[in-house]
Amino acid sequence: MTTNEKDIHELQQMEIGAADEEQLTEREKELLRLERELNAKLDQQLLENPDKVPKAVWFIIPNEFGERFTFYGIKNLLQQYFKTAVGLNAIDAKVQTHAFTMMAYFFPLLGAAISDSWLGKYHTIVYLSIVYFLGTILLAVFSINGLIAQFGNYPLWTAMVPLTFIALGTGGIKPCVSSHGGDQYLPHQTKALDCHQD
Numbered sequence: 001m002t003t004n005e006k007d008i009h010e011l012q013q014m015e016i017g018a019a020d021e022e023q024l025t026e027r028e029k030e031l032l033r034l035e036r037e038l039n040a041k042l043d044q045q046l047l048e049n050p051d052k053v054p055k056a057v058w059f060i061i062p063n064e065f066g067e068r069f070t071f072y073g074i075k076n077l078l079q080q081y082f083k084t085a086v087g088l089n090a091i092d093a094k095v096q097t098h099a100f101t102m103m104a105y106f107f108p109l110l111g112a113a114i115s116d117s118w119l120g121k122y123h124t125i126v127y128l129s130i131v132y133f134l135g136t137i138l139l140a141v142f143s144i145n146g147l148i149a150q151f152g153n154y155p156l157w158t159a160m161v162p163l164t165f166i167a168l169g170t171g172g173i174k175p176c177v178s179s180h181g182g183d184q185y186l187p188h189q190t191k192a193l194d195c196h197q198d
Contacts, residue, residue: 054184063129064177070136071170074163075101085143086154096156100163107171114172121180124172132169138162 024032078100082093115124139162145151148158 056184057181060177060181060184063125064173064181067129067132067170067173067177070132071104071166074136074139074166075104078163081143082159085151086156086159087152088156096160099160100167103164103167104170107167108175109171110168111172112175115176121176121183125176125180128169128172130169131165132173135162135165135167135169138165 075097078097079090079093082088082096083090086093086096088096111124111128114128115121119127139159142148142154142158142162149155
């Protein structure tokens, strides 16, 4: 960890009330002063241009777009994939497709719990986006003809393991990304916030 990362981590661990400031070490007081200066500087910049979209939003939007694009791209082709690549009959293909959809809409409960209880929104989005990406890569690799089996005879696990990773990933992104995007705005940025929520 670099010095700045350590400082930021220490600041995140401190929840300071006015009475608690007397108990802080000199280093902690200095970090708190630096944080307040930085926040004041950023707030001043935002006050000068209240309609400006925060920079972090331009990283959040592509992540959400990529997640939704991938999810619906996979979901629409999944039944056909189960029938042709895995060799399931139409009913079993439909059951497996609905199992994936069910997991994708159930796991946001888990993602929200992880976000609220342990990691916070940002880290939940980052870590579970990696899980999502890993699931997408595994699905593509397992679909290579002849790598594990011949086309039409792929084992069911070659589809369901990556799809479970994708469902876990979407479960971490879906409950966090909208509120994380909204958190980037200050209360006086109502015009820009309205554009974000529309």
